[in-house]
Amino acid sequence: MSIGVAVPEEPQRGRAPSIRDVARLAGVSHQTVSRVLNHHPSIRPETKQRVLDVMGELQYKPNRAARALVTSRSRTLGILSASSTQYGPASSIAAIESAARTAGYWVSTANIESADAASIADALAHLTAQGIEGLVVIAPQVRVFDTLARLEMDVPYVSLQSTGRDEDHALSVDQIAGARMATRHLIELGHRSIYHLAGPQDWIEAEARMRGFLEEMSAQDVATTAPILGDWTAEFGYYAGRELLTVRDFTAIFASNDQMALGLMHAVRDAGLDIPRDVSIIGFDDIPEAAHFWPPLTTVRQDFAELGRRCVALLLGDIGEASTEATGTITPELVVRRSTGAPAF
Amino acid sequence: MSIGVAVPEEPQRGRAPSIRDVARLAGVSHQTVSRVLNHHPSIRPETKQRVLDVMGELQYKPNRAARALVTSRSRTLGILSASSTQYGPASSIAAIESAARTAGYWVSTANIESADAASIADALAHLTAQGIEGLVVIAPQVRVFDTLARLEMDVPYVSLQSTGRDEDHALSVDQIAGARMATRHLIELGHRSIYHLAGPQDWIEAEARMRGFLEEMSAQDVATTAPILGDWTAEFGYYAGRELLTVRDFTAIFASNDQMALGLMHAVRDAGLDIPRDVSIIGFDDIPEAAHFWPPLTTVRQDFAELGRRCVALLLGDIGEASTEATGTITPELVVRRSTGAPAF
DNA sequence: TCTCGGCATGTTCACGGTCACACGCCGGCG
């Protein structure tokens, strides 16, 4: 297979039509055209129609750069993302893009490969050089926000978690509740020795899920061991599982995402054990593949798309575009499949 | 968990510094500053240094909009994407973004949810309204290119496959070879009744993989049945598998991507059959999870990142940015795991 | 009837860069 490039025929009409071209043909001033574009109220309907007709005829399209220059508004949102190849982040990104587009905004993405300060600073510089009006961070947020502060950027940003001080802007997406649901499910099945395979702690979601786990465990008076800090990958889940199984002092594991759960299941099977008879495993996210794992994975579904939409709503509200106080809780949902069951003990 | 917005303290310095501000403080004309910015050769080193110092002091950052306006170059690449939540597309997108950034380009993405013409046209309009200089399509390309032609857009675009006429620009990424490798692997194991679960046919990759399958089958003189056209999802693989198993006149299936392979494996297990003893299954892509499926999936690895990089190189070459004739073949690689074996017959 | 205010529209300027051209200086060459 190959890659092809194609350059369509060039109409050779020098330059794209500007509002002045439209104005000339419509017999009005360029400002009138500008008013039509911006839905100014005081325009006679017939004038407006005439202008619109000419615009259609000329295939006129407003020049974004000129507009951005004069208004000093880019109408662009930036996304700073890590591991954008994973289902969760990718879903949120898609939703953000979609919501932004609906609101007439553009989205520009910068991915970081490594989470070091230089890489973050570089991505951030790239985004701000573009004059983004808002920033969504889907990455190790703690470090990003540090960098953000150090760079003295004055762009409103959202994370998927309030850091505590910005509670007035908070929109609850209750991942803690999701983690508690998962944990409670295991406890209700009769498990008392439960491990938690957490995500990287500078990801606020990971931290929240871990908090939910610990809260529920202590609320139900179940003794708990220190969570294992993972990196979201199936690979890590696999090796962590192998490690854990050398001791095997547990009957269930709550993994912070489905990929790590998958790796765990692999390790458990490798050890010749049965899921869920010997070990119950629960994940988080409900990626589309989870229903087809072996066994189909019990997990917690989150609405990534809704998450993305809310991010955008919040940002735009902050920019002053809309006052959608779209507060309300997105409740995750427990999806019980076949990877969890009562302990054999 | 919740979402938080934060607006950092505003330095209230009215407006960002422009080249004229820099010029004034450096005691030169604004044009000299511009020359420094654009690395013009005829500048005395000491003048240049003075300007650079002032720029640092003022934290001067060039205004992208102003630049784009006067040069009529946006330095932005567009990505039109479908199913960007899948591993393959997401990986390519990330790679494209990274390569573009390195070249000083921005990337703007538009996702389409449904592949209907209206949705495609909308996304395309959004991207062109932004003045993109190049377009990467990761979507049902046939329809996109139709729309592109109908809209008379004059933006260079790349797809992951030459359409045949643009072979001069072709960069071979041999997916046909990959598909042939997969097929040959099955045949060499002794399989003679092999199904192919293909991807949507307006995705050029899907079509190429199917072609590879058919080519190899006929080259090896193995009778073949018509491929089944899927939609890339595990869900589809599962139902297709259930359907196929009602007849069970095959010993192996080549799925066009790993997700569909996963669904197939699920269906096979549901039928109480063993993989690979009763049915061998091979996928395509080698998503990171594939190694942890049950059984670990034999598949064909593609270098999505390299693919993305080449796309960008090709586009920039076409824009005239670089003349990187980065031709060369990206060869996919067969990864043999445990989901394939000799037929039990 | 005169004034005033609002509507519909036009004129001019500003936004922050780049580009084309002009200018003074200096050394080389006819």
Add this chain to the structure above:
DNA sequence: CGCCGGCGTGTGACCGTGAACATGCCGAGA
């Protein structure tokens, strides 16, 4: 000795749009 060309720099125009301000007209109120 005068002309030419290149170097380092400055001047002014221009890109496409939106905002401030100006203008003419018309109807309402004094």
